[in-house]
Amino acid sequence: MIVNHPTIHEAHRLLLKRELSSTELTRAILERINQVEPKVHALVTITDELALKQAREADRLLASGETSPLTGIPVAVKDNICTRGTRTTCSSRMLENFVPPYDATVAEKLNDAGAVIIGKANMDEFAMGSSTEHSAFFPTRNPWDLSRVPGGSSGGPATAVASGEALYALGSDTGGSIRQPAGFCSVVGLKPTYGRVSRYGLVAFASSLDQIGPLTQDVTDCALVLNAIAGYDSRDSTSVPYPVPDYTQSLKADLSGLRVGVPGDYFVKGMQTEVEAAIQAAINKLEELGAEVDREVSLPHTPYALAAYYIIAPSEASANLARYDGVKYGFSSQDAGSMFEAMEKTRQFGFGDEVKRRIMLGTYALSAGYYDAYYLKAQKVRTLIRQEFDRAFERFDALITPTSPTVPFKIGEKIDDPLQMYLSDVCTLPVNIAGLPAISIPAGFAGGLPIGMQIISKPFAEETILKIAYAYEQATEWHKRRAEI
Amino acid sequence: MKLSRQEVLHIALLTHLGLSEDEVDRLSEQLSNILENFEILQQLDTSNIPPTTQAIALQNVVRDDEVAPSLPQQQVLSNAPRRDGEYFRVKAVLE
Numbered sequence: 310m311i312v313n314h315p316t317i318h319e320a321h322r323l324l325l326k327r328e329l330s331s332t333e334l335t336r337a338i339l340e341r342i343n344q345v346e347p348k349v350h351a352l353v354t355i356t357d358e359l360a361l362k363q364a365r366e367a368d369r370l371l372a373s374g375e376t377s378p379l380t381g382i383p384v385a386v387k388d389n390i391c392t393r394g395t396r397t398t399c400s401s402r403m404l405e406n407f408v409p410p411y412d413a414t415v416a417e418k419l420n421d422a423g424a425v426i427i428g429k430a431n432m433d434e435f436a437m438g439s440s441t442e443h444s445a446f447f448p449t450r451n452p453w454d455l456s457r458v459p460g461g462s463s464g465g466p467a468t469a470v471a472s473g474e475a476l477y478a479l480g481s482d483t484g485g486s487i488r489q490p491a492g493f494c495s496v497v498g499l500k501p502t503y504g505r506v507s508r509y510g511l512v513a514f515a516s517s518l519d520q521i522g523p524l525t526q527d528v529t530d531c532a533l534v535l536n537a538i539a540g541y542d543s544r545d546s547t548s549v550p551y552p553v554p555d556y557t558q559s560l561k562a563d564l565s566g567l568r569v570g571v572p573g574d575y576f577v578k579g580m581q582t583e584v585e586a587a588i589q590a591a592i593n594k595l596e597e598l599g600a601e602v603d604r605e606v607s608l609p610h611t612p613y614a615l616a617a618y619y620i621i622a623p624s625e626a627s628a629n630l631a632r633y634d635g636v637k638y639g640f641s642s643q644d645a646g647s648m649f650e651a652m653e654k655t656r657q658f659g660f661g662d663e664v665k666r667r668i669m670l671g672t673y674a675l676s677a678g679y680y681d682a683y684y685l686k687a688q689k690v691r692t693l694i695r696q697e698f699d700r701a702f703e704r705f706d707a708l709i710t711p712t713s714p715t716v717p718f719k720i721g722e723k724i725d726d727p728l729q730m731y732l733s734d735v736c737t738l739p740v741n742i743a744g745l746p747a748i749s750i751p752a753g754f755a756g757g758l759p760i761g762m763q764i765i766s767k768p769f770a771e772e773t774i775l776k777i778a779y780a781y782e783q784a785t786e787w788h789k790r791r792a793e794i
Numbered sequence: 795m796k797l798s799r800q801e802v803l804h805i806a807l808l809t810h811l812g813l814s815e816d817e818v819d820r821l822s823e824q825l826s827n828i829l830e831n832f833e834i835l836q837q838l839d840t841s842n843i844p845p846t847t848q849a850i851a852l853q854n855v856v857r858d859d860e861v862a863p864s865l866p867q868q869q870v871l872s873n874a875p876r877r878d879g880e881y882f883r884v885k886a887v888l889e
Contacts, residue, residue, distance in 0.1 A: 547848065669809060
């Protein structure tokens, strides 16, 4: 028996009671993928054989009683997370045929937990974008309205979860790439504190901002996945050696005494009124649940975050992507005479427009004569933004904002206007600049399109975030709605 | 900040992106537009502010230097576009 769209914790219960086997669940998921994938295009690679093999192994583990909450549960993994023996493309022609000889630490952790990997999920090329339209292969479609974008860059992971192709997914978030698509697809998406989850084996975009995190159907599942992937890793020297708590312990529906701030600076010009109304209603709900709410918080450096981010992230990207030279792996142009000509032809064909744009922007910001005016200036502004958050968290346990200023936009609407596309990350990217944890959870709909609420807290306060998210979720029904495809 | 075509060509050279004429034209306009919007940062006085390179700053991260297995050579070479025995093969650097 298969319940429709089971959560991880629901499926886990059925697996333990032997009312369902992982093989049955995996077959049902593969069947679902057959049905909906031609409409949503969330997956770059479907690993059906691997998944069924892992499911059989999981069934053995379940029979022997050696289980974790993720044992036998089908997951989609964003295609910038290295999976040994399964191609990892970053949705780029550059890595179209790249088969990693090693696992990312998070992939290793999933395997150790007995997970079933059903496929690699589509994304904006090298995680650069906010709509998944910058995938070199195909755009992913929003399961709530197939003519709209699912957000990005983790549009594939968010869509896979929202359309029932996987029970959960792993994504990565550099400026909002987990939270914004989670908001657009009405799922839960957490960007953990920088250093909480190992980045080893995550294809680097902007190394001081990148962080891996879960996309799930509810907050309980979010805590379960975070339990499995968080922790120190000697192979990522920026991972932090703090103990990992049991995050499910923070799932308590009582917010009394919690101090919550609402920064007006996030309710930007151009924000849709329906989005603002939904978030204000959600804040009222938090107050009903016992939180002390201050609606007059000021974070005046917020308007500078976008410019700082779009200097820092492309600068780091231009350095990280210099490695794609067609020599050791990846696409390599063979119809060239000299080494430099081969390198140029490799990069010309291998990279798409947005990646080229960011490499150009970053190279410019780092180049002689402009370094001080752009890159160094942006890093100093980064300090100001961090300090401002630090001061806010002396007074508040958490800050509440919309995840995005709008509901999902139409495919094609912003593709020719990079600056408009960048603006869809305006509420999420300050969080990466400061290395903070933040979640997006379902908080309403406007005309049938999802609205996400963002909860931000101080470094390593994921428990506070999960507590608020859980309390809100238990008091509302938004997370129970399913997209009809 | 208006980027000249000359500046874009210079940056293009540094990036080895092999941009076409069309791409250079389009990027001149788009990058100028983006950088113009980023002028907003100049409004902030940052003369006494130190830069942040990493938000959660760890210092002097060290680990024990222990011998551990590395990837076998065949696996390391498995994605090589061109190889010659145990080597990656590249085009001639000097003719």
